[in-house]
Amino acid sequence: MAYDLVVRNGVVVDGSGMPRYRADVGVIGGRVATIGRIRESAREVIDAEGRVVAPGFIDGHTHMDAQVFWDPLGTCSCWHGVTSVVMGNCGFTLAPCAKADRHLVVRNLERAEDIAGEAMDAGIDWTWTTFAEFLDAVDALPKGINYAGYLGHSALRTYVMGERAFEQPGTADDLALMERELRAALAAGAMGFTTSRSPSHETPDRRPVASRMATWDEVRRLVGVMGEMNAGIFEIAGERFGDAAGLRGYHERLRDLAVETGRPITWGLFSRREDPTLWRTYLALLEETAAAGGRMFAQVHSRALSVVLSFKTNLPFDRLPVWNDLRALPLAEQAARLRDPELRRRLVEAARERDERKPIGAEARRGAYEWVFLMDSPQGPHRSVAEIAQERGVDPVEAMIDLALEREMNVFFVQPIANEDQDHALELIKHPRTAVTFSDSGAHVSQIMDASLQTHLLAYWVRAKQALTLEQAVRMLSFDNASHWGFADRGLIREGFAADLVVFDPDTVGPDMPEVAHDLPAGARRLVQRARGFSATVVNGDVVLRDGKHTGALPGRLLRGPLARR
């Protein structure tokens, strides 16, 4: 027997959570053919001596819907071991939508998810109207990794209702049309249906995104379509409540919807500093729903959700008039001006003003400098700006300016905006009804660097803290997520399974420092973050990355949802 690929001499961590063992892994026709001692020849060999061989990681929460058109590799996720992603979360998709109306769905995506409108205009060849046609377009694209997609409520509403989608609840006729398109999307392979009721999801003109204008009854009817068809997952970016009764009502609605439809319901969950026990009520909801006969799981992150601040990208002061003038200048000129004592005084003073503006999504926040950290290594521990300022006897904003000047403007700060407490983060990771996912990859491209959540789990929680075994962590990233999203032949190293594999050094694997890149269509800017420690990433049997570099192979596939596979 001749193999297409053999990964030799590695230590297999197979994704099941069972203990590691030494074996070669042989691949034929894109699938794992043999696990054992392989003596036969192979077209290609990866020497994995001293390395771990694991299933490729699966990320169930991304926004790569636009990016897939200009970046087939799925960066930065692919650099962190991810071989399959689910797009279309939080109600945001590019379909259904006719080309002529594309400004409507772009409006939903642009601000809420921080994907540059000009990048979308320049980078997307809009060939579809329906969701089924969109899936065919993604299917036809060259892809480095595997992609699956939900149908998003905001797109569905604007498709059916046009401008009215941003203003009112749907009529009976609107709903009938939405249900019809959702049925067709599921039949074509949509993973399910997503929506947002989150106050942090706004359009560039500060109106709610379209899905937020839906009544709960509209949501219920649409999830009910999945119940009738017995297929699909419902993902929701949830509401926020000022009072316990409102929160309880929302939880009961979610629980009842899970029970009445029989479909899995999922949402992101973070602990929050301003309300440090709220997340526990959501964990209790998971158990309550299960006890009532419904399916529900939460999506969690492996660390604090962190906004990245820098003079090269965004600072929390950018909108203040005196800052605005400065920040419009080229970076070298900003540096020169920042040495002017009079201007510095005005900048520091302006930055002290109270922040009246509510930040949207992952936009930077002003103030609270004990929660802004100097990021001088990928992993930390990081010192706070407040602490550094106190040591230097200067205002925190002045300390940020000085730190930037001392490093030729090459400095990053991180500002945790959720999951600040790492004990909470670990409890969320270890809860049996959570999935470690939620990179939001493809979104917030100039704001955060959460595409490294997988390598953070391995570097921080496994290696530095020893809070998880490598076997547990790999299982969370591969088999558990494959199970949640129904990828029946992925997420394990098993004979017959798709050969999505990562080969990495457990002693060095981890995220690198972020960098600023201008590699989006039309030159738009984003933060990129690479990883260290990976020797190879294999997708459907082909080596896509070797030592972090693209081999040129594009073996990724569209993964269609359950109805298209049946």
Ligand SMILES: [Zn+2]
């Ligand atoms: Zn999202």
